Amino acid sequence: MRAVRYDAFRTPPRVEQVEDPACPPRGAVIEVHATGVCRSDWHAWQGHDDSVSLPHTPGHEFAGVVREVAPEVTRFRVGDRVTAPFILSCGRCAQCRAGATQVCPDQHQPGFDLPGSYAEQVVVIEADHNLVALPDGIDMLAAAGLGCRFGTAFHAVRTQARVRDGECVVVLGCGGVGLSVVQIATAAGARVLAVDVSPGALEAARALGAEPVPTSPDEPADDLVERLLAASGGADVTIDALGSARTASAGIRALRPRGRHVQVGLLLGEDADPALPMGRVIGLELQVLGSHGLAAGEYRELLEEIGDGRLDPAAHLGSIIGLEDLPEALVGLGGAPTSAGMTVARIS
Ligand SMILES: [Zn+2]
Numbered sequence: 001m002r003a004v005r006y007d008a009f010r011t012p013p014r015v016e017q018v019e020d021p022a023c024p025p026r027g028a029v030i031e032v033h034a035t036g037v038c039r040s041d042w043h044a045w046q047g048h049d050d051s052v053s054l055p056h057t058p059g060h061e062f063a064g065v066v067r068e069v070a071p072e073v074t075r076f077r078v079g080d081r082v083t084a085p086f087i088l089s090c091g092r093c094a095q096c097r098a099g100a101t102q103v104c105p106d107q108h109q110p111g112f113d114l115p116g117s118y119a120e121q122v123v124v125i126e127a128d129h130n131l132v133a134l135p136d137g138i139d140m141l142a143a144a145g146l147g148c149r150f151g152t153a154f155h156a157v158r159t160q161a162r163v164r165d166g167e168c169v170v171v172l173g174c175g176g177v178g179l180s181v182v183q184i185a186t187a188a189g190a191r192v193l194a195v196d197v198s199p200g201a202l203e204a205a206r207a208l209g210a211e212p213v214p215t216s217p218d219e220p221a222d223d224l225v226e227r228l229l230a231a232s233g234g235a236d237v238t239i240d241a242l243g244s245a246r247t248a249s250a251g252i253r254a255l256r257p258r259g260r261h262v263q264v265g266l267l268l269g270e271d272a273d274p275a276l277p278m279g280r281v282i283g284l285e286l287q288v289l290g291s292h293g294l295a296a297g298e299y300r301e302l303l304e305e306i307g308d309g310r311l312d313p314a315a316h317l318g319s320i321i322g323l324e325d326l327p328e329a330l331v332g333l334g335g336a337p338t339s340a341g342m343t344v345a346r347i348s
């Protein structure tokens, strides 16, 4: 098969002819029809993720058709249209049995510790447990983004924050996850305030139903918090979709008493252990919740709402490219994040 590979971090990836993957016990081989291009792929290529071994094929958000299943697999057959969450879980541990597959201690991720989906075929382990059947009405290109950004946003808004009709939600950061949060929270009946430094990102948030709150990197955090409190009257929910010490802290400080802050954006490098206003968390009985990906079992509701038109992941599609364009697209993710929507490659 053809696959994108790199032999060393930060060296140009190439499209190469490689051996077809073997189907592991209880697993499946998927013929990839579409794969998303995500900034996490760029971080892996930079060598920021120590689970990656070389040579490596990136890609963790995909949709396609089952090409081969191991004999133990009972729920899926060759030819089924499928996707999978980017966190592939074991299916046997206490977390998996409770449906919380996104925090399985024995998880694996294509494009990180497993070969990824920038390829004509990708392996999904524990296929009965991890594969998700795609209804016919859902396009492969739109489905490719469900496993990562749209699914991540769905889990944060619906499962973790439990956003309700009439609540006020502040979203900090309007990249791929943040804009998905805007759409999903708006669909849940929330009033959404969207914070970003980029006019393009704010315009995209406005188009999805949010009230834009422009800021700049040099605006003092106190001023931003004050403006958010004034505009919201104290937010019911804040979601840090960017991931920085500044946005995490501002999110917590912009809440009303007993509000919920959800941390979705990864806190990396010098922001890994930020100083947070825990006195406020105690005094106002705030909830601070982590959010990590999406459980395989949450897809049913997500796909239903896409099917009946309440949610539309296709609204976030940006440029559509081919397998041969993936190396350049991956390297290009190192530039400033754009708000032009998600880049997806059509593989077949
Ligand atoms: Zn991703």
Ligand SMILES: [Zn+2]
Residues within 6 Å of the ligand: 089, 090, 091, 092, 093, 094, 095, 096, 097, 101, 104, 105, 106
């Ligand atoms: Zn597990």
